Amino acid sequence: MKKYLALILILLLAGLGWYLFKPKTIQKNASDFPIEESTKDTVKIQDSPEVWDKDVASEQDTLLKQTRRSDQKTQLSVKKIDQVPTENMGLLVSGEYEVSFEQKTNESNRILVNGVGAGLLEKGEMPVHLTGNSLYTTQKKGDCVYGDGTFTVREKTINGSELVDKTISEFPCSGRTIHFFENGDFVFRQSGEGISLGFQFYDSQQQLVNSYLPESEDRISYVDIYEDKLLIGESPTTGDTLNTFVLTDNLGKILFKKKLALVGDVGKILASRSYVALYVYSDFPKITHTLMILDLSGNLVSEALINGPVQNWTFTNSIEPSLLIGYPDHLETRNPKTAEVINDWSFIELYTENDIRSSRSDNYIELVDFVALDGRQTGILFSQPVNGNAFVNNLIFIFSEEGAGKKKFISLENSSYKPQIKSRHSDISVMLDGKISNYD
Numbered sequence: 001m002k003k004y005l006a007l008i009l010i011l012l013l014a015g016l017g018w019y020l021f022k023p024k025t026i027q028k029n030a031s032d033f034p035i036e037e038s039t040k041d042t043v044k045i046q047d048s049p050e051v052w053d054k055d056v057a058s059e060q061d062t063l064l065k066q067t068r069r070s071d072q073k074t075q076l077s078v079k080k081i082d083q084v085p086t087e088n089m090g091l092l093v094s095g096e097y098e099v100s101f102e103q104k105t106n107e108s109n110r111i112l113v114n115g116v117g118a119g120l121l122e123k124g125e126m127p128v129h130l131t132g133n134s135l136y137t138t139q140k141k142g143d144c145v146y147g148d149g150t151f152t153v154r155e156k157t158i159n160g161s162e163l164v165d166k167t168i169s170e171f172p173c174s175g176r177t178i179h180f181f182e183n184g185d186f187v188f189r190q191s192g193e194g195i196s197l198g199f200q201f202y203d204s205q206q207q208l209v210n211s212y213l214p215e216s217e218d219r220i221s222y223v224d225i226y227e228d229k230l231l232i233g234e235s236p237t238t239g240d241t242l243n244t245f246v247l248t249d250n251l252g253k254i255l256f257k258k259k260l261a262l263v264g265d266v267g268k269i270l271a272s273r274s275y276v277a278l279y280v281y282s283d284f285p286k287i288t289h290t291l292m293i294l295d296l297s298g299n300l301v302s303e304a305l306i307n308g309p310v311q312n313w314t315f316t317n318s319i320e321p322s323l324l325i326g327y328p329d330h331l332e333t334r335n336p337k338t339a340e341v342i343n344d345w346s347f348i349e350l351y352t353e354n355d356i357r358s359s360r361s362d363n364y365i366e367l368v369d370f371v372a373l374d375g376r377q378t379g380i381l382f383s384q385p386v387n388g389n390a391f392v393n394n395l396i397f398i399f400s401e402e403g404a405g406k407k408k409f410i411s412l413e414n415s416s417y418k419p420q421i422k423s424r425h426s427d428i429s430v431m432l433d434g435k436i437s438n439y440d
Contacts, residue, residue, distance in 0.1 A: 074406045076398070080438040082115035091431040092130035093422035097158055098429060099135060100436060101127050115436070116161040125154070129180035133158040136180060144173035151176050153206060155184065169206040181250040182227040189223060199232070201252035210252025219244070226271035229255070233269045233278070245269070247276060247296065256298030264288065272315035275301065275336045277323060279310045293323070293336045304339035307332070317372035322401055324378060326367035331380065333399070347382060350397055354409055359384050359392045371423035376401040379428050381421040391415045396428065410439055
């Protein structure tokens with residue numbers, strides 16, 4: 001009997017010792033801490049949340065935010081990369097062709113078609129427009145300021161990886177600025193000392209078809225081209241209070257000529273398939289920024305005060321477009337019919353969603369360019385210039401007018417030269433320090 005009592009006593013003592021000295025455990029709920037598998041072992045959890053290490057708490061908070069953001073965004077991956085000879089290359093894209101070229105001044109620059117060498121251009125010759133398999137170049141020779149220099153326009157046909165001259169025309173180059181329409185027609189804006197020469201329109205065969213002479217060349221403030229339309233903004237002359245806006249087609253036919261009384265100066269103008277946008281700045285009696293939307297007959301559709309100076313803007317590529325406006329620190333979309341805001345994002349917000357930290361103390365971010373994509377989408381390129389010779393935190397945001405689904409982004413490498421973005425249908429091409437990357 002004593003043996004049984006002793007055995008029971010030993011068992012009781014063993015149980016009491018295990019209870020007193022057993023390892024402490026804390027019940028954790030996985031939904032409270034959605035941490036990636038590779039990081040679970042590195043996160044220390046204390047008995048009381050009030051005494052968590054601040055660095056650990058910050059890490060947990062970051063992981064939570066990353067997990068939540070990852071449910072709302074998509075990172076697009078590259079499908080093809082083409083290497084080019086030098087870092088500072090120009091890029092033109094149209095249809096099935098991608099033309100890259102050196103941009104050295106007054107030299108014979110190398111040119112490539114779809115990544116394949118297509119020879120050398122003439123000294124000073126520079127590609128400026130590509131439509132289908134037609135490449136247009138310009139070249140200035142001689143003294144274009146005071147002398148008898150010439151301005152040469154060439155149309156080259158792309159045949160495989162070869163370039164064949166199709167049309168070559170020479171013009172006096174003094175005071176000439178050239179703008180190309182989508183189909184290869186072009187217009188010269190001409191000016192000279194004390195002489196107003198206006199605009200001369202040429203068809204794709206480089207034949208003069210029309211001209212437009214403003215009341216005074218000094219009045220021309222802004223010019224914008226969209227596909228087959230030219231928009232001209234003319235500031236008031238002395239004693240006049242009216243700004244004049246002229247919209248023409250690619251052959252110089254005037255679609256409307258409208259005089260508007262504006263409180264302020266025209267800062268930017270923008271043409272599109274359906275509307276014309278005017279940005280007006282005034283500093284008296286107080287600083288104001290005004291957006292005006294006209295239809296293609298010159299009638300006022302909508303008007304609104306906006307949030308600041310327009311850095312860059314575009315209409316989306318659809319039948320009923322939205323207006324995308326880039327300010328110095330944020331991006332917004334507006335309905336042209338009402339000028340009301342539809343969406344608004346700060347640049348820093350878009351960077352934060354991609355876990356990008358600003359590399360500048362002032363958080364300045366440049367909206368570099370827009371490109372139109374199929375499916376009512378627009379690609380928007382952002383970059384941060386730093387130290388005068390680098391562009392960091394390069395990022396593309398894909399805006400969709402559908403407004404539903406995940407946000408789409410493309411994170412790019414840092415670069416020594418400002419990145420370039422081009423598009424064809426739903427594809428995006430990016431020139432970045434000696435290589436062209438394609439995304440779809």
